[in-house]
Amino acid sequence: MTTPLRVLRLASSPRGADSESLRLSQRVLDGLAAQHGGRALELQDVDLNDLPHVDTAYAVALATPTASAQGEPGSTLQRSDALIRQLDEADVLLIATPMHNYTVPSALKSWVDHVVRVRVTFNGTPQGKVGLLRDRPVYVAVSSGGLISGEQARQPDFLRPYLQAALGTVGLHDLHFFCVEGTARGEQATADARLAAEAAISAFFSAA
Ligand SMILES: Cc1cc2nc3c(=O)[nH]c(=O)nc-3n(C[C@H](O)[C@H](O)[C@H](O)COP(=O)(O)O)c2cc1C
Incomplete structure (x- = not known):
């Protein structure tokens, strides 16, 4: 019997069930299900909106290589x-x-601060940071009020390069972005x- 494909979905919009990016991620799940045929998907859903910012002990532990990184219950560590x-x-x-002020929302940034962790998910070396996690596909469903691609985009896009760099730090390099752009431009x-x-998602998963 084949094991299920374990999918971890992170939702970062403050708009809950009405979220456009969450809606788009559902289409990615459909694509994954089609791509994997009979293999079951085991979905773990995490809403990042309740995730606090990192605390003092965490910042100290990261800055102090010799400190034993034992956290109190409920601590960031x-x-x-x-x-x-x-x-x-x-x-x-x-x-x-969603795109918030040209990049990821603070809830997703907080998750990045929790998982991009020196000596645990990456090591600093003279050649630069080396990721310690096994690479695997990362699909990113992005929604933005304005356009972020093409010649008509009138704003910078720090979201995609940021996620590419931050996740690349821990060893996740296989990123694929799907975008609903221009939700502020009307129905x-x-x-x-x-x-x-949706066409881009279908084309991607049927070709893969
Ligand atoms: C705080 C905040 C900042 C935003 N900043 C941008 C932005 O910089 N560029 C943009 O195109 N849209 C911006 N938007 C609009 C959202 O990206 C857009 O409404 C998106 O479709 C929301 O997706 P969601 O329903 O998944 O939250 C912003 C929205 C909020 C609430």
């Missing part, structure tokens, strides 16, 4: 251990994220953007 374990156990990472524009994104 313990939460970080759990989030890293959860990430490590996944076969596929699926991130649903028709959003409907068109959804169709374009």
Whole structure:
């Protein structure tokens, strides 16, 4: 019997079930299910909006190589251990994220601060940072009010390069972005953007 494909989905929009990026991530799940035929998907859903910022003990532990990194119950260190374990156990990472001020929302940034952890998920070397996690596919469902691609984009996009760099630090290099762009441009524009994104997802998973 084949083991299920373990998918860890991170939701970072403050808009809950109405989130456009969450909706788009559902289409990615459909694509994954089609790509993997009869293999079951085991979905773990995590809403990042309740994730606190990292605390003092965490910052001290990261800055002090000799400190024993034991956290109190409920501390960032313990939460970080759990989030890293959860990430490590996944076969596929699926991130649903809106663009907030040209980059990821603070909830997703907080998750990055918990899992991109020196001496645990990457090592600093004279040649640069070397990731310690096993590489695996990462799908990112992005929603933005304005355009972020092509000649008509009138704003910078730090979201995609940021995630590429941050996740690359821990060894996750196989990132694929799908975007619904221009949700602030009205219902028709959003409907068109959804169709374009869904076509890109179908093409990707049927070719893969
Ligand atoms: C705090 C905040 C900042 C935003 N900043 C941007 C931005 O820089 N560029 C952009 O195109 N849209 C921006 N938007 C619009 C969202 O990206 C857009 O509404 C998106 O479709 C929301 O996706 P969601 O439903 O998954 O949250 C911002 C929205 C909020 C709430």
